[in-house]
Amino acid sequence: MSNELYRKIVEISGRNPYLCYQCGTCTAVCPVSVFMDVKPHQIIRYIQLKRIDLEKLKSIWTCLACMACVDRCPRHVDPGIIFEAVRNLVLRRGEDAVDYFKLKDLDKVPTMALIALSRKMTG
Amino acid sequence: MEESRIGVFICHCGRNIAGTVDIKKVVEEVKKLPGVVYVKDYIYMCSDPGQKLITEAIKREKLNGVVVAACTPSLHYETFARAVEAGGLNRFRYEMATIREHSSWVHFHDKEGATEKAIRIIAGAVAKVSQNKPLEPIRGKVTKKVLVIGGGIAGMTAALDLANAGIPVILVEKSPTIGGKMAMLAETFPTLDCAQCILTPKMAEVARHPNIKLYTLSEVIDIEGFVGNYRVRILKHPRMVDPDKCTVCSFCERVCPVKVPNEFDRGLSMRKAIYIPFPQAVPSAYAIDTEHCTKCGLCVKVCPVKAINLDEKEEIIEEEVGAIIVATGYDLYPGERLKEYGYGKYKNVIDSLQFERLLSTSGPTGGQIVRLSDGKPVKDIVFIQCAGSRDENHLPYCSKICCMYTAKHALLFKEQVPDGNVYIFYIDIRAAGKGYEEFIKRVQEEFHVNYIRGRVSKIYEDEDGKLVVIGTDTLTGEELTIKADLVVLALGMIPTLDRDLAAKLKVPQDEYGFAQEVHPKLRPVEVATTGVFVAGAVQGPKDISETVTQASAAASKALQMLLYGEITREPVIAEVDRDRCNGCRICVSICPYDAISMVDGKAKVNELVCEGCGACEAACPVDAIKLRNYTDQQLHTVIKAVLSR
Ligand SMILES: Cc1cc2nc3c(=O)[nH]c(=O)nc-3n(C[C@H](O)[C@H](O)[C@H](O)COP(=O)(O)OP(=O)(O)OC[C@H]3O[C@@H](n4cnc5c(N)ncnc54)[C@H](O)[C@@H]3O)c2cc1C
Ligand code: SF4
Ligand code: SF4
Numbered sequence: 001m002s003n004e005l006y007r008k009i010v011e012i013s014g015r016n017p018y019l020c021y022q023c024g025t026c027t028a029v030c031p032v033s034v035f036m037d038v039k040p041h042q043i044i045r046y047i048q049l050k051r052i053d054l055e056k057l058k059s060i061w062t063c064l065a066c067m068a069c070v071d072r073c074p075r076h077v078d079p080g081i082i083f084e085a086v087r088n089l090v091l092r093r094g095e096d097a098v099d100y101f102k103l104k105d106l107d108k109v110p111t112m113a114l115i116a117l118s119r120k121m122t123g
Numbered sequence: 124m125e126e127s128r129i130g131v132f133i134c135h136c137g138r139n140i141a142g143t144v145d146i147k148k149v150v151e152e153v154k155k156l157p158g159v160v161y162v163k164d165y166i167y168m169c170s171d172p173g174q175k176l177i178t179e180a181i182k183r184e185k186l187n188g189v190v191v192a193a194c195t196p197s198l199h200y201e202t203f204a205r206a207v208e209a210g211g212l213n214r215f216r217y218e219m220a221t222i223r224e225h226s227s228w229v230h231f232h233d234k235e236g237a238t239e240k241a242i243r244i245i246a247g248a249v250a251k252v253s254q255n256k257p258l259e260p261i262r263g264k265v266t267k268k269v270l271v272i273g274g275g276i277a278g279m280t281a282a283l284d285l286a287n288a289g290i291p292v293i294l295v296e297k298s299p300t301i302g303g304k305m306a307m308l309a310e311t312f313p314t315l316d317c318a319q320c321i322l323t324p325k326m327a328e329v330a331r332h333p334n335i336k337l338y339t340l341s342e343v344i345d346i347e348g349f350v351g352n353y354r355v356r357i358l359k360h361p362r363m364v365d366p367d368k369c370t371v372c373s374f375c376e377r378v379c380p381v382k383v384p385n386e387f388d389r390g391l392s393m394r395k396a397i398y399i400p401f402p403q404a405v406p407s408a409y410a411i412d413t414e415h416c417t418k419c420g421l422c423v424k425v426c427p428v429k430a431i432n433l434d435e436k437e438e439i440i441e442e443e444v445g446a447i448i449v450a451t452g453y454d455l456y457p458g459e460r461l462k463e464y465g466y467g468k469y470k471n472v473i474d475s476l477q478f479e480r481l482l483s484t485s486g487p488t489g490g491q492i493v494r495l496s497d498g499k500p501v502k503d504i505v506f507i508q509c510a511g512s513r514d515e516n517h518l519p520y521c522s523k524i525c526c527m528y529t530a531k532h533a534l535l536f537k538e539q540v541p542d543g544n545v546y547i548f549y550i551d552i553r554a555a556g557k558g559y560e561e562f563i564k565r566v567q568e569e570f571h572v573n574y575i576r577g578r579v580s581k582i583y584e585d586e587d588g589k590l591v592v593i594g595t596d597t598l599t600g601e602e603l604t605i606k607a608d609l610v611v612l613a614l615g616m617i618p619t620l621d622r623d624l625a626a627k628l629k630v631p632q633d634e635y636g637f638a639q640e641v642h643p644k645l646r647p648v649e650v651a652t653t654g655v656f657v658a659g660a661v662q663g664p665k666d667i668s669e670t671v672t673q674a675s676a677a678a679s680k681a682l683q684m685l686l687y688g689e690i691t692r693e694p695v696i697a698e699v700d701r702d703r704c705n706g707c708r709i710c711v712s713i714c715p716y717d718a719i720s721m722v723d724g725k726a727k728v729n730e731l732v733c734e735g736c737g738a739c740e741a742a743c744p745v746d747a748i749k750l751r752n753y754t755d756q757q758l759h760t761v762i763k764a765v766l767s768r
Contacts, residue, residue, distance in 0.1 A: 021513075021550065022550075023509075023597070024577040024578050024595040024596075024597035025580070025595075027597065027600070028578045028579060028594050028602075033602065039600050042600060072516070074513060074514035074515055075515060
């Protein structure tokens, strides 16, 4: 199962997780890694090991898709792009990661944030 | 032409060939080939008894051609060529048929096909050898003198080795002194000897060696000729101070009004326009920085020995040498390109060579480690390894020495500031030299240095002038914020071999600009152009001991060539049929080695330069150039022989 997920992640992202040498640059530059229980470099590690438990890797939803890590990754593993692929896998099943009905104070959220949210969190 | 009497020797290579190729069948079929009078197979043809089979058969069977069907010429051409010669036959009347790499190894799943292919390969070799002409090696004279470019520890070592063997050396250094980067270092890993103490005696030795002619402030601008016979032109920039007269009294320096950043201290101090890089410089004399000198003449007035001449002009010197050693060294990767670390923006973010200068007792602070912003003591220090190295966005390769010198830096810091805190960000610790792992262990064990496996995301300065270093510890997975007084970047090594010089020397460069050796393992100091050798960091990142080893290797390679007294070259080269040549010059423009020139309107091949690549033969529109033993006619016969079964 994980092998199949792995294959899809590589296919969608076009990146090679095996190139990761666990330097941690991605985690260091990530503006929200402090809010992640599993950090960007650790997510890449689990993917590299083909131990892809989507429940465990849920910090991909914390990811802002700012791509700071993509800018700095010294091996062009580009975690941000890989996380995008993982999110896509879930969203393509029709499982949205956010429930619009539960959003509060919609009118107070900056439009950009709302657009980014729906782009990233919904299929 | 005498009748062909060819012997074919078929090797089993243990089971490597015999396990796939049906040797019996090959022997039978090869016996039927035209010109073949003798066929022998053996389990290991390259062994002593195997070689004897060849030598004896040549004599006994009066063979005038030999084919060895075995592995590849790159592995055993020479082995069998010697056996052939021992039998009294010219080595060019022998060919190898590669039936291992080209057949048994690649077709192990198809025994029949592999056997058939082996027979065809042998048939081709038999057809070729029967038309091969016996050739003699080409010989040429050698000028017994060597040019060494670059006066760092690599160039100095090579020059001294050669000079001590009695060979005259021309040493060309572009800065005012020899010594290179090693002169800037404080102490050196893994033994912590002081760099100056082991370097300056060597520099003095270079200076007084009767066999070494030293040109400082000089560059090689032109190289002509070929192996054994190079003519070089050296541009000598004006020093404006006569090194024979200068007594280094420093009166001139005191009166000079022009101040510029001192490159020897990597900008951490200022120097005058008339300067000596460091007190032990060789030659031991001041030099004028012509770019910044305003020619005010104050120094001329105070010089007690009248050593200064502001009108000195540059000079062009010509020298003839037999071999060239390139030892132009390295530089640090520009720190400004690592924007996230604030190098060039914050005074307290420095590079590793600047830190060496801070550690050096002859450095800008007399060896005191201080904050460059305000001269205050340093308590917390952060080192960042792989700054630029192992990074696809900067230098994809490992610079090899930074792990070790960073450990050294940490140790020397802790010796000076025992209650200080050291943090080293690293990805991997690479300490694979003799005594290196022990050195790292000592730093951890005795000095309690915090090695943090992770990277730094950014550095900024807070209101108190402390650097805030934010990074990740990948082992705990936690974010780290360290307040530091000084941050030292272990910047990667880049080669200093400019493309222009490399092109003139015909030294190929790899994708990063390092000089490309012929073979990384077996021929590490030779480059594709015969007679040119490389040594030191210009060939790849290296520490001092490796640099010195390589420099001695380059010197001994040059020595080998020079002591032999003449150069011998493979005679399998191009030959011009002067009656056919129409003087179109196409070959001249196509030859990658500049081996062809026009003499009396017709092409002429310089036998000592031609590498026998055959580009000219393919390009000649009137078929006037032929590669010896690779004529069109020969190749056609080979193709026919291969196809005719
Ligand atoms: C911070 C730091 C610390 C280090 N510490 C250690 C240590 O503790 N132990 C250790 O073993 N190694 C150490 N090293 C490595 C050491 O510096 C190198 O191994 C060594 O200097 C390489 O010598 P080289 O002669 O090849 O090059 P260089 O020292 O760079 O010398 C090259 C010389 O060639 C000259 N040159 C360049 N171009 C031309 C040209 N076109 N024409 C004429 N001349 C030219 C240059 O001016 C220079 O004099 C350290 C390196 C760094 C950066
Ligand atoms: S920055 Fe790239 S190489 Fe480094 S840990 Fe993250 S994904 Fe791996
Ligand atoms: S793209 Fe995601 S994981 Fe990468 S730095 Fe931005 S937020 Fe962090």
